[in-house]
Amino acid sequence: xxxxxxxxxxxxxxxxxxKRFTRIWIQTLLPxxxxxxxxxxIFGKLIGSRIGDMAGFSYIEFxxxxxxxxxxxxxxxxxxxxxxxxxxxxxxxxxxxVSPTPNYIILLGYVMGGVxxxxxxxxxxxxxxxxxxxxxxxxxxxxxxxxxMTSVLFSLAGFINxxxxxxxDDVSIIPTFVLTPLTYFxxxxxxxxxxxxxxxxxxxxxxxxxxxxxxxxxxxGVSDVHIGAALIGLTACVVILFAVAxxxxxxxxxxxx
Amino acid sequence: MTPALSLKNLRKVYNEKFEALxxxxxxxxxxxxxxxxxxxxxxxxxTIGIISSLVRKTSGMVEVFGKNIDTDFSSAKxxxxxxxxxxxxxxxxxxxxxxxxxxxxxxxxxxxxLQQTEKYLKQLSLWDKRHTPARMLSGGMKRRLMxxxxxxxxxxxxxxxxxxxxxDIELRRSMWEFLxxxxxxxxxxxxxxxxxxxxxxxxxxxxxxxQGVIVKNTSVKHLLQQLNKEVFIFDVVGELHALxxxxxxxxxxxxxxxxxxxxxxGQSLNAVFAQLTAQGFEIVSMRNKSNRLExxxxxxxxxxxxxxxxxxxxxQS
Numbered sequence: 001x002x003x004x005x006x007x008x009x010x011x012x013x014x015x016x017x018x019k020r021f022t023r024i025w026i027q028t029l030l031p032x033x034x035x036x037x038x039x040x041x042i043f044g045k046l047i048g049s050r051i052g053d054m055a056g057f058s059y060i061e062f063x064x065x066x067x068x069x070x071x072x073x074x075x076x077x078x079x080x081x082x083x084x085x086x087x088x089x090x091x092x093x094x095x096x097x098v099s100p101t102p103n104y105i106i107l108l109g110y111v112m113g114g115v116x117x118x119x120x121x122x123x124x125x126x127x128x129x130x131x132x133x134x135x136x137x138x139x140x141x142x143x144x145x146x147x148x149m150t151s152v153l154f155s156l157a158g159f160i161n162x163x164x165x166x167x168x169d170d171v172s173i174i175p176t177f178v179l180t181p182l183t184y185f186x187x188x189x190x191x192x193x194x195x196x197x198x199x200x201x202x203x204x205x206x207x208x209x210x211x212x213x214x215x216x217x218x219x220x221g222v223s224d225v226h227i228g229a230a231l232i233g234l235t236a237c238v239v240i241l242f243a244v245a246x247x248x249x250x251x252x253x254x255x256x257x
Numbered sequence: 258m259t260p261a262l263s264l265k266n267l268r269k270v271y272n273e274k275f276e277a278l279x280x281x282x283x284x285x286x287x288x289x290x291x292x293x294x295x296x297x298x299x300x301x302x303x304t305i306g307i308i309s310s311l312v313r314k315t316s317g318m319v320e321v322f323g324k325n326i327d328t329d330f331s332s333a334k335x336x337x338x339x340x341x342x343x344x345x346x347x348x349x350x351x352x353x354x355x356x357x358x359x360x361x362x363x364x365x366x367x368x369x370x371l372q373q374t375e376k377y378l379k380q381l382s383l384w385d386k387r388h389t390p391a392r393m394l395s396g397g398m399k400r401r402l403m404x405x406x407x408x409x410x411x412x413x414x415x416x417x418x419x420x421x422x423x424x425d426i427e428l429r430r431s432m433w434e435f436l437x438x439x440x441x442x443x444x445x446x447x448x449x450x451x452x453x454x455x456x457x458x459x460x461x462x463x464x465x466x467x468q469g470v471i472v473k474n475t476s477v478k479h480l481l482q483q484l485n486k487e488v489f490i491f492d493v494v495g496e497l498h499a500l501x502x503x504x505x506x507x508x509x510x511x512x513x514x515x516x517x518x519x520x521x522x523g524q525s526l527n528a529v530f531a532q533l534t535a536q537g538f539e540i541v542s543m544r545n546k547s548n549r550l551e552x553x554x555x556x557x558x559x560x561x562x563x564x565x566x567x568x569x570x571x572x573q574s
Contacts, residue, residue, distance in 0.1 A: 015361075087347065092347040095345070100330065257306060257311065
C-alpha cells in the first residue's frame with residue numbers, strides 16, 4: 001500500500017469509529033455530561049462551598065480540571081476497548097485483518113477513534129463546567145498536549161485490554177477495578193499535599209496523578225507533581241504501550257489462529 | 258504462466274498437537290474455477306485461513322499471483338477477495354457502510370469506493386437494502402453482502418468458503434450464475450463446498466483434501482472419467498408390479514413406481530432401453546441416483562478399492 005492508500009485506510013477506520021460513538025450518543029456522549037453535572041452540583045456547589053479553597057483556588061475551580069481529565073480517560077479507554085472487542089467478538093475485525101492495511105494503521109485508526117471520543121467528551125464536560133465555574137487556561141501547550149497524550153495512552157490501554165479479553169466481563173474488569181480507583185486516588189478531588197507523607201509517596205506511583213496534575217497545571221498553573229517529569233513519563237508510557245500493542249498485532253495474539 | 262495461487266508444503270499444527278495440514282502443495286492457474294472438496298475437518302478452512310492470513314501457518318509458502326504473503330503481503334492481499342463461511346461483519350452497521358469500509362481498507366479513493374459499492378450491491382440485488390442494518394437482512398442477503406464486500410476492490414482471485422451453505426435452491430442457482438459471470442470476466446475463483454453438485458456444475462479443476470493432505474488434484478472431467486459405474490433410476494407409467502430382467506445389469510426396486518439400474522463404465526444405455534421396451538416397460542423419466550462427483554468423493558475419502566491404486570500413484574507423484 002502506498003502512503004495515499006494507507007491514509008485512506010486510516011481515515012476509513014477513524015470515520016467508522018466516530019460514526020459508531022456518535023450513532024450511540026445516548027450511551028457514549030450523554031452519560032458523561034450528566035455525571036459531570038452531578039459532580040459539579042454536589043462537589044462543587046453543595047459540598048465544595050464548605051470545603052473552602054484548595055491550592056489557592058475555590059474547590060470547584062480546583063476539581064474542574066480533574067473532572068474533565070477523568071471523563072477523557074474513561075471515555076478514550078472505553079471507546080477502544082468496547083469497539084475493538086466488539087469487532088473481535090462479531091469477527092468483523094477480519095475485514096481489516098484480510099485487507100492490506102498495515103498493523104500500525106489499524107492501531108492508529110482505533111487509537112485516534114478513542115482520542116476523538118475522549119476529546120469530544122472532554123469538550124462537552126468543559127462546556128458543562130462553564131455553567132458552574134469560570135475556566136481559564138494558564139498554559140495552552142501543556143493543556144492540549146496532556147489531553148491528547150492522555151487520550152492516546154488510554155486508547156492504547158483499551159486496545160490491549162480488548163486484544164486479551166475473551167468476554168465482555170474482561171472488558172469491564174480493568175475500568176472497574178483498576179482505572180476507577182486509580183482515577184479517584186489520582187488527585188481529581190484533592191491535592192496530595194493533604195495526605196500523610198507516606199501516602200503522598202505512594203500516590204506518586206499512580207500515573208493518573210501526573211496526568212491530572214499536568215492538566216491542572218495547564219489550566220490553573222498549579223500542580224502537585226513536577227510538570228516536566230509528568231510530560232516525559234506520559235510520553236514514555238505512550239511509546240511503551242504503542243510498542244506492546246504493535247507486537248500483539250504482529251504476532252496475531254488472540255486475533256489470528 | 259504465474260499461478261493465481263501457489264501453495265508449497267503448507268503445514269499447520271494447532272497447539273503443537275493437531276496437524277491440520279500436512280504439507281500440501283497446490284497451483285491454481287489464472288482464470289480457473291477451482292473446487293476444494295473435503296469432509297469436515299479435512300483442512301479446507303485452515304488452508305483458506307492461511308491464504309487470507311487469518312491463520313498463522315506453521316511452515317510452507319503461499320504466493321498470490323507471484324506475490325509472497327510473508328514478504329509482499331500488501332500486494333498479495335490486493336489480489337485477493339475472501340468470502341468466509343461464517344458471517345463476519347458488524348450486525349449494527351448498514352449494508353452500504355460495510356462495503357464502503359472494506360473498499361477503504363484496500364485504499365480505494367472515496368469516489369471509486371462509492372461507485373464500486375453501488376455496482377456490486379446492484380449486481381447482488383442489495384441496492385434497495387443499502388441503508389438497512391446488516392442484522393435485519395435474511396440469511397441469503399447476508400451471504401450476498403459478504404460476496405459484494407469481497408468484490409468491492411475487484412480482486413483477481415476470489416476465494417469462497419462454502420458460499421451457498423444454508424442457502425435455498427433458487428438463491429443458490431442465482432449465485433452460481435453470478436459466479437460464472439465474474440469467472441467469465443476473468444476472476445479466478447476457488448470454492449470450497451459441501452454441495453458436490455456445485456463443484457461438478459461450476460468448476461473445471463478440483464482438489465480433494467482429506468486429513469490434511471491432498472488426495473486428488475485434477476480436472477473435474479478427468480475425475481468423472483474415473484467413475485466405474487453409475488446408478489440410474491427409471492420411473493415407470495403406473496405401478497411397478499415386477500422388476501424387469503436386464504441381462505448384464507443389476508436391477509433393484511426403488512419404490513412402487515421406479516427401479517434402479519447399475520450401469521458399468523462401457524455398458525450401453527441403449528441396450529437397457531432395448532430390453533425394457535421388449536419387456537413392455539414404459540419409462541416416463543430417468544435420472545442419476547446420486548451426484549456423480551459425490552460417489553467419487555465418498556469413494557476417495559473412504560479409500561475405495563477401485564480407485565485407490567490410481568489415487569495413491571498421484572498422491573505420491
